[in-house]
Amino acid sequence: MVKSKYPKVAIVLGTRPEIIKMAPIIRLCKKQGINYFVLHTGQHYSYSMDRQIFRDLELQRPRYNLNVGGHHYRKQIGYMVPKIMEVLKKESVDLVIVQGDTNSVLAGALAANKAGVKIAHHEAGYRSHNLAMLEETNRIITDHISDFLFASTNNAYRNLVSEGIPKYKVFLTGNTVVDTLRQNIKIAMKKSRILKKLSLRNKKYILTTAHRAEIVDVPDRLASVIAGLDAVAKNSKLPIIYPIHPWTEQNLKEFGIKVPSQIRLVKPLGYLDTLLLIQNAKLVLTDSGGIQEEAAVLRVPTVILRDETERIELVRLGLSFIAGSDPAHIISGAKKMLKSKLRWSNPFGDGHAAEKILSALNLI
Ligand code: UD1
Numbered sequence: 001m002v003k004s005k006y007p008k009v010a011i012v013l014g015t016r017p018e019i020i021k022m023a024p025i026i027r028l029c030k031k032q033g034i035n036y037f038v039l040h041t042g043q044h045y046s047y048s049m050d051r052q053i054f055r056d057l058e059l060q061r062p063r064y065n066l067n068v069g070g071h072h073y074r075k076q077i078g079y080m081v082p083k084i085m086e087v088l089k090k091e092s093v094d095l096v097i098v099q100g101d102t103n104s105v106l107a108g109a110l111a112a113n114k115a116g117v118k119i120a121h122h123e124a125g126y127r128s129h130n131l132a133m134l135e136e137t138n139r140i141i142t143d144h145i146s147d148f149l150f151a152s153t154n155n156a157y158r159n160l161v162s163e164g165i166p167k168y169k170v171f172l173t174g175n176t177v178v179d180t181l182r183q184n185i186k187i188a189m190k191k192s193r194i195l196k197k198l199s200l201r202n203k204k205y206i207l208t209t210a211h212r213a214e215i216v217d218v219p220d221r222l223a224s225v226i227a228g229l230d231a232v233a234k235n236s237k238l239p240i241i242y243p244i245h246p247w248t249e250q251n252l253k254e255f256g257i258k259v260p261s262q263i264r265l266v267k268p269l270g271y272l273d274t275l276l277l278i279q280n281a282k283l284v285l286t287d288s289g290g291i292q293e294e295a296a297v298l299r300v301p302t303v304i305l306r307d308e309t310e311r312i313e314l315v316r317l318g319l320s321f322i323a324g325s326d327p328a329h330i331i332s333g334a335k336k337m338l339k340s341k342l343r344w345s346n347p348f349g350d351g352h353a354a355e356k357i358l359s360a361l362n363l364i
Contacts, residue, residue: 004363006095006118009036010088012111013062014043014069014080014104016053017290020271021099021123023057024179024354032364038062039087041080041104045069046246048268056271057184073103073134073213080107081114088115095361098142099123099176100289101135109142120361122353123175124149125156126289126310134213150357152177153313153347173356174349177293182351185275185298194273195280198241198266206238206334207281208263209288210305211245219255221325222248225305226257228323228330229285233262235331236338238282243269283338285323285330292320299344301337303330313347 009029013022022038029036040062044050054061064087068079084107088096096112098105099122112119124143128136143149143160151157152175160170195201208229215221233240240263244252252259259265269277275294278284284295287305292314295302302320314320319342323333358364 004034004361006361006363007035008092008094009034009097009363010091010093010095010117011036011038011097012041012084012104012108013038013099014041014107015102016044016049016268017288018099018102018104019050019053019057019059020180020290021176022097023059024176024183025097025099025122025357026059028354028358028364032358034358034363037064037091039064039084039108040066041076041084041107042067042069043073043076043102043104046268048270049245052270057180076103077107077110080104081111084108084111085115088112088117093117095120097122101126101139101142103138106138106142109145113145118148119146120148120150120357121146122150122173122357123152123156124170125151125158125160127156127159128306128308128310130308132214148361150353150360152349152353153311155312156310171356171360173360174351174353175293176353176357177290178297178346178349178351179354181275181294181297184272185279188272188275188279192272192276194269194276198264200239200241200277200280202280203282204238205281206232206236206240206283206285207277208240208242208285208305209244209291210242210286211248212287212306215287215305215325216245216248216251219257222251222255223257224325224327225330226252226259226263228305228325228327229263230260231327231331232285232334233260236282236334239264240285241266241277243267243274283334285334293348296320296344297346297348299342301340301342303333303337305330311347317345317347318342319344
């Protein structure tokens with residue numbers, strides 16, 4: 001085993017996508033006998049967004065859970081930071097690893113910074129260039145206080161360097177989303193019964209997800225996206241499957257938005273079911289970051305229900321279309337992507353990102 005400068009590692013996570021993207025790092029830490037533990041902020045806490053994902057990925061439950069998920073997301077960081085600092089101190093942690101751009105990521109990085117602990121940020125350098133997006137500030141601040149920055153794509157690497165972050169801190173590793181997908185797709189194909197359960201056939205449905213605050217917290221925008229989805233379902237004559245976050249479902253009710261029957265709302269799914277649903281979909285319409293990446297790896301075209309994306313390579317390669325929330329743009333994006341002949345390539349790495357990250361940290 002390599003003798004590391006950082007003998008004690010805390011992996012801080014808090015949401016479904018972080019569990020999914022940290023899984024290969026956690027697995028490798030365990031396999032290599034690294035002295036690590038997982039701290040869960042509890043940002044996501046329902047069974048389907050949390051325990052179900054740990055179960056699907058056969059991960060042990062975290063050593064700590066801070067249970068801050070009950071607080072409004074605009075206030076969560078304030079609750080998380082002191083609690084994370086307490087754990088870092090108690091465990092004498094040398095290095096914190098965070099992934100992505102959630103409140104838990106920024107809280108983990110701020111707590112480490114204040115506690116004098118080194119910070120490694122996986123998925124550094126993504127930029128939407130839209131400061132109205134809550135995650136954008138989380139990313140920028142986290143990147144600028146991190147000691148090790150792991151960029152998923154060439155563009156993310158360039159963003160960091162152009163913001164003045166010294167090159168010696170930045171590593172191009174690809175994204176562990178590919179590692180997790182490659183490690184699980186065959187298992188999903190063997191184990192998942194989701195197509196049968198939802199009575200779906202290969203390439204005879206469209207998959208959608210939308211949960212970003214700047215869309216689902218704004219009544220007009222949410223209504224507009226639902227109208228766009230309805231138009232796509234009618235035009236393509238394909239049903240739309242929409243696994244919906246609890247928060248978004250609550251907003252639909254509160255804003256009095258009726259969802260037409262060809263848009264089928266389902267509870268958030270397990271990871272294996274989601275992989276299979278993406279793989280067999282004719283098209284994916286989404287505001288999710290991880291799903292854009294997974295769809296590209298599984299060779300399914302996407303329409304992005306936002307005005308921009310930090311996965312800009314997908315648009316440049318013609319694999320994604322940015323539609324925003326206007327129904328006319330959503331329908332024209334869907335038509336375009338349904339008929340284009342695409343030349344697939346994957347900008348997110350070779351599926352060995354976790355090894356590259358731990359070896360750059362001199363942990364393996
Ligand atoms: C957001 C960020 C992303 C970052 C992540 C973690 C954006 C646009 N996205 O996640 O960059 O990496 O936080 O910091 O800023 N899934 C299920 N069941 C479902 C639906 C989805 O398991 O019912 C899985 C998908 O397969 C995917 C992940 O959940 O792996 C996506 O989660 P989502 O909630 O869409 O978050 P992101 O937008 O990816």
